[in-house]
Amino acid sequence: MRIGELSRRTGVPVPTIKYYLREGLVPHGERTSPNQARYDEAHVHRVRLVRALTEVGGLSIAAARDVLALMHEPGRGRLGSIGKVHFAVQAARQPHTDEPSESSVARTNDLIEQRGWHVRPTNPARAALAGVLDYFTRLGQPDVLGLLDDYADAAEKLAVAEIDTLGGRDVDHMAEHVVMMTVLGGALLNALRGLAQESAASAKMT
Amino acid sequence: MRIGELSRRTGVPVPTIKYYLREGLVPHGERTSPNQARYDEAHVHRVRLVRALTEVGGLSIAAARDVLALMHEPGRGRLGSIGKVHFAVQAARQPHTDEPSESSVARTNDLIEQRGWHVRPTNPARAALAGVLDYFTRLGQPDVLGLLDDYADAAEKLAVAEIDTLGGRDVDHMAEHVVMMTVLGGALLNALRGLAQESAASAKMT
Incomplete structure (x- = not known):
């Protein structure tokens, strides 16, 4: 065409x-x-x-090019490179926060340990989580921090279901699937939260 | 100072x-x-x-100004205006998708009905959800659509817990709380998903 x-x-x-x-x-x-x-x-x-x-996903053109290059690079068939793609797309989507405080880094490490999660030190979501925790503290929103376990429960449950969908897939399509799961799955969850929040609020107020 | x-x-x-x-x-x-x-x-x-x-939150300067103006406008003490702020911050964060297809709009309506959610027709997350569903379909990622109920379960559970934290709060701080819950809560969930996905993947592969 x-x-x-x-x-x-x-x-x-x-x-x-x-x-x-x-x-x-x-x-x-x-x-x-x-x-x-x-x-x-x-x-x-x-x-x-x-x-x-x-x-x-809100990726910049440069970030999208990098992620696509990793997705289609020779040798991506190996599982290790799927992890590389996953880190890259995450890093491109995480907010720009300052260097996180020591206490938030410690809190992140504790949470990972308590959950028994296996997470490499290089996972970009570590710094992102610590950075967001700092915002909550600085803005005086301690109530939301009380929800940390609820958020972690939800993330864990979803992750297990998400990774299960990788099973039947040939390794060639895995990289794309992981990227779409991260980007579109995140957008889906965001939109659903927006609907569910209105509904929960209206139930509470009436 | x-x-x-x-x-x-x-x-x-x-x-x-x-x-x-x-x-x-x-x-x-x-x-x-x-x-x-x-x-x-x-x-x-x-x-x-x-x-x-x-x-x-990734809001533009103009969008941030609009949301802040709504948060601090006189009369925001009334509950109706909290909903207005919620819609505004959501609209500013939703992805730019094309006009969603009829089938995705129908699917969105069905999901809301099946869940028994009370959601106004003007909630911007409706169009966002339908738009994201279109992407899944066009990119041939039907497996992730099979997870729609898992995502909706997670969103619903979190929304109930999130709205509960509004309870003890005076109406003057509610608007800010709702905005932070949407923006920072979303970032928190994203980061936690990134950690939990790596952990679930490593459990699956070994």
């Missing part, structure tokens, strides 16, 4: 697709004339993937 | 604080001379709040 059809199929404007091509987020099509190229289903899929990363 | 002290207390550089002042995100201090002003604890708190909204 030509670029116009690629645009119709994905709902992404032609100039945006050209930008993705220039930035190396989407591979070039097969050139059929000096200023025309042919695209296929793999391009449709890739454009949608870029869209999910940038629009839903 | 002077602006330098405000900067030290909050860890936010002076030029950034000046930018917040110019953009109306932080109220001006009490002027003590033509080019000096005095700031107090309320300013410290406000700068941290702006930081939480923009750095952790």
Whole structure:
């Protein structure tokens, strides 16, 4: 298909697709004339993937390119590289917080230990968690910290179910699945929280 | 305190604080001379709040200003306006998705009905949920859609616990609490998912 059809199929404007091509987020099509190229289903899929990363996941163009490169690098078939992709997409999505305080780092370590979670020291979510805990403390929202166990319970339960869906999958598609689970799963949970919170509030108030 | 002290207390550089002042995100201090002003604890708190909204919540400066204006508008003491703040902060955080498909909107409505959730038609999370469902479908990730009930269970359980923490609070602080619960609670959950996913994956692989 030509670029116009690629645009119709994905709902992404032609100039945006050209930008993705220039930035190396989407591979070039097969050139059929000096200023025309042919695209296929793999391009449709890739454009949608870029869209999910940038629009839903909020990744910058540079971060999306890095994550896509890791997802498609040779040797990604090995399980170790799935973990690398998981860390990369997480790191790209975590908020920019200052260096976390010692007490929040300690609290994070305690929580991981109490839960019996196996988490490498390099997991970017460690610093993210400690950084967010600092915000709660500084803003005087101790009640929400009382919910830490509820959040951890929810995260643990979901993680087990999420990782179970990896089972039936060939290792080639795992990297993409992990990225989508992180990005789209997070957005899904966010939206559902927004609905459930309104409902819980309305039940409480009436 | 002077602006330098405000900067030290909050860890936010002076030029950034000046930018917040110019953009109306932080109220001006009490002027003590033509080019000096005095700031107090309320300013410290406000700068941290702006930081939480923009750095952790990923809100744009304009969106943060709108949310802060709603949080502090006269009459916010009434419960109806708490709901307004909740919708505003959610709308600012939801991903930019295209108009959702009819089938995803129907799926969203079904889920809300099956759950017995009371959700107004104007809740911005409705369109967000439908939009994310479309991404899953288009990217061929049906397994994750099988987890929809798990995500909804988690969201519901958390929402009930979250709304419970509102109980003891005077109505004046509710708006801020709701915003922080949405923004920081979401970041907390994200980080915890990142930790729990690694742990669940490592348990599965060994």
